Amino acid sequence: MWNTFLGKRLKGCAFALKGAWLLLSTEASIQVQFVIAILVTIAGFYFNISATEWMFQIFAIGLIMSIEGLNTAAEEIADFVHPDFHNKIGFIKDIAAGAVFFAAVTAVIIGCIIYIPKL
Numbered sequence: 001m002w003n004t005f006l007g008k009r010l011k012g013c014a015f016a017l018k019g020a021w022l023l024l025s026t027e028a029s030i031q032v033q034f035v036i037a038i039l040v041t042i043a044g045f046y047f048n049i050s051a052t053e054w055m056f057q058i059f060a061i062g063l064i065m066s067i068e069g070l071n072t073a074a075e076e077i078a079d080f081v082h083p084d085f086h087n088k089i090g091f092i093k094d095i096a097a098g099a100v101f102f103a104a105v106t107a108v109i110i111g112c113i114i115y116i117p118k119l
């Protein structure tokens with residue numbers, strides 16, 4: 001069953017779920033973002049935001065957590081292939097962190113546009 005087209009896709013989903021769980025259970029930065037995601041979700045219900053605002057908010061949460069997950073993967077690969085200090089490893093980790101920064105700025109701007117008028 002697992003060797004069919006559908007079986008392989010299902011196995012892929014299981015690995016992806018395992019990866020999501022590993023990120024949530026082991027990575028402090030993802031845990032912090034998950035808590036923030038819960039808080040803004042509560043804020044969304046409290047301020048009764050519109051369907052469009054929900055879509056942008058959910059998109060921002062997904063964007064941040066996805067990019068943070070990829071950043072973690074890049075850090076893990078970098079540490080695995082070269083555990084010692086190296087300028088190139090520093091560069092790789094810095095630009096991976098830079099990607100998270102772009103996502104975070106986007107999410108903060110979306111949050112400000114949604115909530116500042118409601119305060």
Ligand SMILES: Nc1ncnc2c1ncn2[C@@H]1O[C@H](COP(=O)(O)OP(=O)(O)OP(=O)(O)O)[C@@H](O)[C@H]1O
Pocket residue numbers: 029075082083084085086087088089090091093094097
């Ligand atoms: N092996 C290395 N060689 C050169 N510079 C490094 C190396 N490891 C880390 N750095 C520098 O330290 C910074 C922080 O790296 P680190 O691996 O601690 O990431 P982090 O952002 O603290 O991630 P996390 O808290 O998720 O582990 C990097 O962005 C990089 O500038």
